[in-house]
Amino acid sequence: xxxxxxxxxxxxxxxxxxxxxxxxxxxxxxxxxxxxxxxxxxxxxxxxxxxxxxxxxxxxxxxxxxxxxxxxxxxxxxxxxxxxxxxxxxxxxxxxxxxxxxxxxxxxxxxxxxxxxxxxxxxxxxxxxxxxxxxxxxxxxxxxxxxxxxxxxxxxxxxxxxxxxxxxxxxxxxxxxxxxxxxxxxxxxxxxxxxxxxxxxxxxxxxxxxxxxxxxxxxxxxxxxxxxxxxxxxxxxxxxxxxxxxxxxxxxxxxxxxxxxxxxxxxxxxxxxxxxxxxxxxxxxxxxxxxxxxxxxxxxxxxxxxxxxxxxxxxxxxxxxxxxxxxxxxxxxxxxxxxxxxxxxxxxxxxxxxxxxxxxxxxxxxxxxxxxxxxxxxxxxxxxxxxxxxxxxxxxxxxxxxxxxxxxxxxxxxxxxxxxxxxxxxxxxxxxxxxxxxxxxxxxxxxxxxxxxxxxxxxxxxxxxxxxxxxxxxxxxxxxxxxxxxxxxxxxxxxxxxxxxxxxxxxxxxxxxxxxxxxxxxxxxxxxxxxxxxxxxxxxxxxxxxxxxxxxxxxxxxxxxxxxxxxxxxxxxxxxxxxxxxxxxxxxxxxxxxxxxxxxxxxxxxxxxxxxxxxxxxxxxxxxxxxxxxxxxxxxxxxxxxxxxxxxxxxxxxxxxxxxxxxxxxxxxxxxxxxxxxxxxxxxxxxxxxxxxxxxxxxxxxxxxxxxxxxxxxxxxxxxxxxxxxxxxxxxxxxxxxxxxxxxxxxxxxxxxxxxxxxxxxxxxxxxxxxxxxxxx
Amino acid sequence: xxxxxxxxxxxxxxxxxxxxxxxxxxxxxxxxxxxxxxxxxxxxxxxxxxxxxxxxxxxxxxxxxxxxxxxxxxxxxxxxxxxxxxxxxxxxxxxxxxxxxxxxxxxxxxxxxxxxxxxxxxxxxxxxxxxxxxxxxxxxxxxxxxxxxxxxxxxxxxxxxxxxxxxxxxxxxxxxxxxxxxxxxxxxxxxxxxxxxxxxx
Numbered sequence: 015x016x017x018x019x020x021x022x023x024x025x026x027x028x029x030x031x032x033x034x035x036x037x038x039x040x041x042x043x044x045x046x047x048x049x050x051x052x053x054x055x056x057x058x059x060x061x062x063x064x065x066x067x068x069x070x071x072x073x074x075x076x077x078x079x080x081x082x083x084x085x086x087x088x089x090x091x092x093x094x095x096x097x098x099x100x101x102x103x104x105x106x107x108x109x110x111x112x113x114x115x116x117x118x119x120x121x122x123x124x125x126x127x128x129x130x131x132x133x134x135x136x137x138x139x140x141x142x143x144x145x146x147x148x149x150x151x152x153x154x155x156x157x158x159x160x161x162x163x164x165x166x167x168x169x170x171x172x173x174x175x176x177x178x179x180x181x182x183x184x185x186x187x188x189x190x191x192x193x194x195x196x197x198x199x200x201x202x203x204x205x206x207x208x209x210x211x212x213x214x215x216x217x218x219x220x221x222x223x224x225x226x227x228x229x230x231x232x233x234x235x236x237x238x239x240x241x242x243x244x245x246x247x248x249x250x251x252x253x254x255x256x257x258x259x260x261x262x263x264x265x266x267x268x269x270x271x272x273x274x275x276x277x278x279x280x281x282x283x284x285x286x287x288x289x290x291x292x293x294x295x296x297x298x299x300x301x302x303x304x305x306x307x308x309x310x311x312x313x314x315x316x317x318x319x320x321x322x323x324x325x326x327x328x329x330x331x332x333x334x335x336x337x338x339x340x341x342x343x344x345x346x347x348x349x350x351x352x353x354x355x356x357x358x359x360x361x362x363x364x365x366x367x368x369x370x371x372x373x374x375x376x377x378x379x380x381x382x383x384x385x386x387x388x389x390x391x392x393x394x395x396x397x398x399x400x401x402x403x404x405x406x407x408x409x410x411x412x413x414x415x416x417x418x419x420x421x422x423x424x425x426x427x428x429x430x431x432x433x434x435x436x437x438x439x440x441x442x443x444x445x446x447x448x449x450x451x452x453x454x455x456x457x458x459x460x461x462x463x464x465x466x467x468x469x470x471x472x473x474x475x476x477x478x479x480x481x482x483x484x485x486x487x488x489x490x491x492x493x494x495x496x497x498x499x500x501x502x503x504x505x506x507x508x509x510x511x512x513x514x515x516x517x518x519x520x521x522x523x524x525x526x527x528x529x530x531x532x533x534x535x536x537x538x539x540x541x542x543x544x545x546x547x548x549x550x551x552x553x554x555x556x557x558x559x560x561x562x563x564x565x566x567x568x569x570x571x572x573x574x575x576x577x578x579x580x581x582x583x584x585x586x587x588x589x590x591x592x593x594x595x596x597x598x599x600x601x602x603x604x605x606x607x608x609x610x611x612x613x614x615x616x617x618x619x620x621x622x623x624x625x626x627x628x629x630x631x632x633x634x635x636x637x638x639x640x641x642x643x644x645x646x647x648x649x650x651x652x653x654x655x656x657x658x659x660x661x662x663x664x665x666x667x668x669x670x671x672x673x674x675x676x677x678x679x680x681x682x683x684x685x686x687x688x689x690x691x692x693x694x695x696x697x698x699x700x701x702x703x704x705x706x707x708x709x710x711x712x713x714x715x716x717x718x719x720x721x722x723x724x725x726x727x728x729x730x731x732x733x734x735x736x737x738x739x740x741x742x743x744x745x746x747x748x749x750x751x752x753x754x755x756x757x758x759x760x761x762x763x764x765x766x767x768x769x770x771x772x773x774x775x776x777x778x779x780x781x782x783x784x785x786x787x788x789x790x791x
Numbered sequence: 792x793x794x795x796x797x798x799x800x801x802x803x804x805x806x807x808x809x810x811x812x813x814x815x816x817x818x819x820x821x822x823x824x825x826x827x828x829x830x831x832x833x834x835x836x837x838x839x840x841x842x843x844x845x846x847x848x849x850x851x852x853x854x855x856x857x858x859x860x861x862x863x864x865x866x867x868x869x870x871x872x873x874x875x876x877x878x879x880x881x882x883x884x885x886x887x888x889x890x891x892x893x894x895x896x897x898x899x900x901x902x903x904x905x906x907x908x909x910x911x912x913x914x915x916x917x918x919x920x921x922x923x924x925x926x927x928x929x930x931x932x933x934x935x936x937x938x939x940x941x942x943x944x945x946x947x948x949x950x951x952x953x954x955x956x957x958x959x960x961x962x963x964x965x966x967x968x969x970x971x972x973x974x975x976x977x978x979x980x981x982x983x984x985x986x987x988x989x990x991x992x
Contacts, residue, residue, distance in 0.1 A: 083828050291880065513894075
């Protein structure tokens with residue numbers, strides 16, 4: 015009886031919870047402002063109000079999850095993004111699979127941040143705290159209004175409950191899509207905390223290094239998840255969209271990477287303010303712009319103003335976002351102008367040959383890249399406004415112009431650590447640059463001498479993009495980009511090696527430490543610096559992976575069974591097609607034998623899937639063989655059921671694996687930088703934070719490992735053995751989809767082990783921190 | 792949290808903060824396993840609803856002034872002064888300077904100049920912090936002395952009890968008077984030390 019009543023009233027109750035969120039946020043905002051305006055006792059009420067608001071958001075998410083798992087198709091969102099055939103995992107994925115749910119999910123992630131921030135703020139930043147909470151509540155209020163009046167995930171269908179739902183978009187039924195949106199959103203939403211601190215510092219006038227120190231790790235955390243989110247998006251596009259690449263300069267991809275550039279600029283420029291007490295306006299601006307861009311990214315995704323392959327959900331909520339962006343710009347602009355006298359720098363940059371000068375130039379390069387991408391992305395809107403018709407720019411334009419900007423950033427990334435703060439003497443400069451420069455020149459010489467033989471020529475001349483002299487100059491500059499990129503990457507590696515070597519050497523000279531102990535102590539004592547260097551190695555590897563695009567090979571082939579095509583070093587023989595079905599789709603595979611030289615590699619099975627519930631056409635399922643040198647990437651276009659003739663698009667993509675390895679190293683470096691300095695009063699809170707971080711990283715890595723295609727890094731031998739076992743077991747039966755791991759990665763044993771590892775790691779860290787606390791106490 | 796509880800329950804309140812969610816999760820897991828994931832989710836939702844009501848109610852009680860501040864909460868209402876923040880920045884800069892000298896990024900002459908500049912700045916800030924705190928310290932000592940005098944006047948039976956706080960207060964006062972006491976603080980300001988915000992009880 016009770017259950018029936020509960021179920022009947024679920025949509026109304028869900029909407030009621032959204033109203034409660036709005037009321038609680040408004041109440042907390044009011045109490046916070048009162049606490050900031052001379053009634054400090056109210057701060058405790060504001061903190062409790064913030065916790066209460068976050069609990070209500072969690073309640074809303076739980077109710078929507080309940081609606082999904084019970085297939086409550088009275089609710090329009092549930093009917094539109096799920097069906098009865100979907101597994102529980104994908105039902106949970108549907109929580110953020112569409113617009114209404116993704117807004118609630120955004121709010122949920124923001125709530126987690128708010129709860130963590132409020133907990134962390136206990137006993138700290140008394141003057142900033144009320145306005146931090148108030149600012150965060152404004153953001154919560156905005157999303158609550160948005161859901162209540164434009165995108166209510168609990169809204170019921172006018173036609174009543176349906177027998178079955180539409181199901182999740184097939185393109186989103188990918189393991190990377192399970193973790194990509196939460197990661198990216200975690201990065202986006204994380205920028206709210208530094209923004210709240212910046213607004214609070216502007217309101218209170220406490221614009222010294224206090225708030226900069228406070229937001230340092232929050233921004234780095236958000237930056238790390240922005241990196242992970244963008245990388246997972248690249249991996250998803252590479253696996254699922256089937257066009258042969260990982261980054262197509264799609265508007266939504268671009269919008270997601272814009273805040274990454276400004277956040278990267280900020281994590282560098284903040285060091286200048288900390289040490290030299292300068293660039294105050296710049297840092298406030300960077301934080302405000304970063305937050306603005308996170309909202310702008312969502313606006314682009316959801317408004318449908320610019321067409322994108324990623325725009326899975328569009329509506330009229332773009333105008334709400336436009337209004338909110340206007341509010342952010344007005345408030346930030348007004349506050350900065352008001353506080354301009356306090357923001358005047360006390361320090362100044364004394365020499366061009368200083369680290370702060372290098373950071374400033376790097377900041378400009380990063381902001382230049384951001385502006386360039388932002389302008390090019392919104393070019394259709396700009397041209398429509400001024401010329402009355404939309405004009406778009408494509409990937410060749412981006413690739414042509416982003417290459418020099420990217421190389422400038424890479425060069426500055428390597429050079430900046432070689433300078434000292436304030437000014438660098440000629441002797442120090444010579445000493446610092448000698449070894450990395452020699453390494454760079456040697457690598458250049460080796461590349462020129464052996465690159466072509468190895469299949470990585472240093473000079474790659476593409477057709478000119480523009481006519482005339484300018485076109486030729488641009489073409490020649492682009493042609494040497496591979497040579498310059500590889501050289502600069504190794505310059506960066508040499509710089510990082512030198513920094514570690516000099517640090518370890520200095521420690522060993524001043525103490526009796528051995529090499530390992532000195533290295534460990536060096537990193538432990540200066541986590542941010544050396545974590546940053548590790549991040550630089552990751553980014554260097556990613557550049558190497560991006561550079562591989564210069565040497566990619568693409569070929570289209572139309573083959574009958576037993577016909578072959580040669581692409582680069584690979585020979586592919588089409589063996590025929592087969593059809594299979596499961597509960598949710600039909601699958602048509604094209605099987606191909608692969609040889610590299612005389613060596614047999616595992617079969618590839620590009621496919622077309624036709625989903626029962628989807629209104630879309632067949633989806634393209636890529637089959638890949640990934641390796642250290644290159645990826646073989648095969649897509650089937652059409653298969654004639656009578657003649658069995660199939661058309662294929664075959665790519666050989668060099669060095670792509672280094673992008674994903676680079677991302678792992680980048681995350682590792684960021685984690686080192688984030689690792690907290692434990693002090694007596696903080697140890698309790700940080701022990702939990704560490705446990706949570708350990709657990710989170712365990713789960714994240716588990717999901718990534720589990721969801722990576724089994725054929726990706728697996729040895730060819732094991733795959734050949736598996737294919738042989740399948741055929742030996744039943745040579746007459748048609749192979750089923752699950753026989754082929756590259757298409758259906760479902761091995762969760764690794765994830766279980768990694769989650770367990772993460773849990774044990776977190777527990778160990780928490781235990782050690784608590785023990786240390788007891789010892790100190 | 793600020794919700795006033797009977798004294799007999801107070802020792803368990805801190806544990807309840809963690810035990811209640813844990814119990815809800817265990818109950819939800821059991822029910823979810825037995826009746827399906829939907830029931831488990833509803834159980835958690837019920838627990839979260841109760842928690843949110845309790846939090847908002849506690850917050851409202853704080854508004855009405857029914858909930859007294861704990862000592863930790865009261866101490867947290869203090870805030871470090873701008874000079875204290877600047878002092879930390881200067882100490883960080885000195886630490887960086889030492890590192891850069893050790894790895895050879897700065898020559899001895901530049902190091903000497905910069906180190907002297909930062910040390911002078913640190914001394915100035917320490918003096919400013921000390922001067923800023925002096926009136927409040929005097930006021931605190933005066934209040935403490937009055938309180939001790941009151942306790943002593945109350946009679947011999949309270950004398951032993953008063954002895955202990957007096958010794959503690961003297962020790963605390965002596966510790967506070969060390970100008971470099973906070974120099975080892977990490978880069979994150981831990982707890983507000985200045986009572987200058989006037990929020991101390």
